[in-house]
Amino acid sequence: MKKIIETIKNIWRIEDLRTRILITLLFVAIYRFGSFVVLPGIDPNALQQLQAQTSDGLMSLLNMFSGGAFSNASIFALGIMPYISASIVIQLLAVAVPYFQKMQREGESGRRKINQYTRWLTIAILLFQAPTYLINLKAQTAGAGAFLVGDGFGFMLSSTIILAAGSMFILWLGERITDKGIGNGVSLIIMIGIIARMPSAIIEELTSALYGAEGGGLIKFLFEILALLAVMALAIILVKAVRRVPVQYAKRVEGGRTLGGARQYIPLKLFAANVMPIIFAQAIMFIPLVLAQLAGDGSSWFLKQFLDHTSVLYNIVFVFLIVAFTYFYTAITLNPVQMAEDMKRNNGFIPGIKPGKNTADFLDTVMTRLVFPGSLFIALIAIMPAFAGFFGVKQNFAQFFGGTSLLILVGVVLDTIQQVESHLLVRHYDGLLNSGHVRARSSNVSAY
Numbered sequence: 001m002k003k004i005i006e007t008i009k010n011i012w013r014i015e016d017l018r019t020r021i022l023i024t025l026l027f028v029a030i031y032r033f034g035s036f037v038v039l040p041g042i043d044p045n046a047l048q049q050l051q052a053q054t055s056d057g058l059m060s061l062l063n064m065f066s067g068g069a070f071s072n073a074s075i076f077a078l079g080i081m082p083y084i085s086a087s088i089v090i091q092l093l094a095v096a097v098p099y100f101q102k103m104q105r106e107g108e109s110g111r112r113k114i115n116q117y118t119r120w121l122t123i124a125i126l127l128f129q130a131p132t133y134l135i136n137l138k139a140q141t142a143g144a145g146a147f148l149v150g151d152g153f154g155f156m157l158s159s160t161i162i163l164a165a166g167s168m169f170i171l172w173l174g175e176r177i178t179d180k181g182i183g184n185g186v187s188l189i190i191m192i193g194i195i196a197r198m199p200s201a202i203i204e205e206l207t208s209a210l211y212g213a214e215g216g217g218l219i220k221f222l223f224e225i226l227a228l229l230a231v232m233a234l235a236i237i238l239v240k241a242v243r244r245v246p247v248q249y250a251k252r253v254e255g256g257r258t259l260g261g262a263r264q265y266i267p268l269k270l271f272a273a274n275v276m277p278i279i280f281a282q283a284i285m286f287i288p289l290v291l292a293q294l295a296g297d298g299s300s301w302f303l304k305q306f307l308d309h310t311s312v313l314y315n316i317v318f319v320f321l322i323v324a325f326t327y328f329y330t331a332i333t334l335n336p337v338q339m340a341e342d343m344k345r346n347n348g349f350i351p352g353i354k355p356g357k358n359t360a361d362f363l364d365t366v367m368t369r370l371v372f373p374g375s376l377f378i379a380l381i382a383i384m385p386a387f388a389g390f391f392g393v394k395q396n397f398a399q400f401f402g403g404t405s406l407l408i409l410v411g412v413v414l415d416t417i418q419q420v421e422s423h424l425l426v427r428h429y430d431g432l433l434n435s436g437h438v439r440a441r442s443s444n445v446s447a448y
Contacts (some may be wrong), residue, residue: 067193229312281321326375
């Protein structure tokens, strides 16, 4: 405790770090305030049906990622997820379309072009999602008098513009946090939305354990807390696990001879794909929900299975998609051939492995062996909320037992701690942990 207090004092002494933390808190406060600003012309007292719709199932995930703004009919109701969806599409295009592949190789100018295309695609997605959200809002509040000024074309147009502008403003806040605050702004916004739901979920679960029909009492609730901590510990181990591949760098001397230089390591992570495979898979699993809304019918058995995140069929397909997307995302982000060429260009080699193709094959084999257990670990954590629901844990609290929410919480917290620690170490203060330091033991992990 004494060390923690001293570390907090050190953080406050560093003016730049103090300013960044305060700016981050300010932008986060603005985001949370906007989550409660209801769309003009909507009666917040008539949203009971919408809130009931988002209390369980896949809609509850959408509501969680928006920090409750979805169920509040807020100006931030669509949240940051349209931007994440656009980013996923652009990443897929960068694999399949030569034009985007060329932009990726253009360095900073190419990155700016890709970011611009991502923003334009985000706006296009918002212009589709906003009317869909308003149509669903109208269906859920039918007869409740929620639309104080009517639900005609004028209201739909103005509300669509407001919802789209709200999401783009959240994106702007995230970018400002990244530039002037601490941590990855987009990831922090997603994490704050998740954390905002935690107090009410804990209170609901405790009330249910003590006074609910299922009962169980305080002992049941304590076991659930211990299980949650165990899953968090597993997620932290997964995020920080790496396979260190040694690389020897040779020094050239007169006469063309080479002498052994410093040895370094390539950290190949077990969790190299971060939460992107789950986000990819989750996006695919949302398709039945969209189809059901468009068709206005979710009565078929097959569709019901995909609308219920606790069903066996849903989780089997979910696991398969996570494993497949883990291989896919790792393949497009880590290029063994490029890594081998960079090593050879810098006069480096893996001891016992010939430079060039043999090195590329070796790195590819190591990554393939890491991806499979890593994907299974990610899939296990992703379906943990379904197991928690099977043992009687309420939906809102079960979401914190795994899935994207838990991995985002763990990853973003570790990433933020790493950045704070780097500021402390540069100014010769002790880090946040007793030994090893986060900088040396984990790598940059973010929600996006």
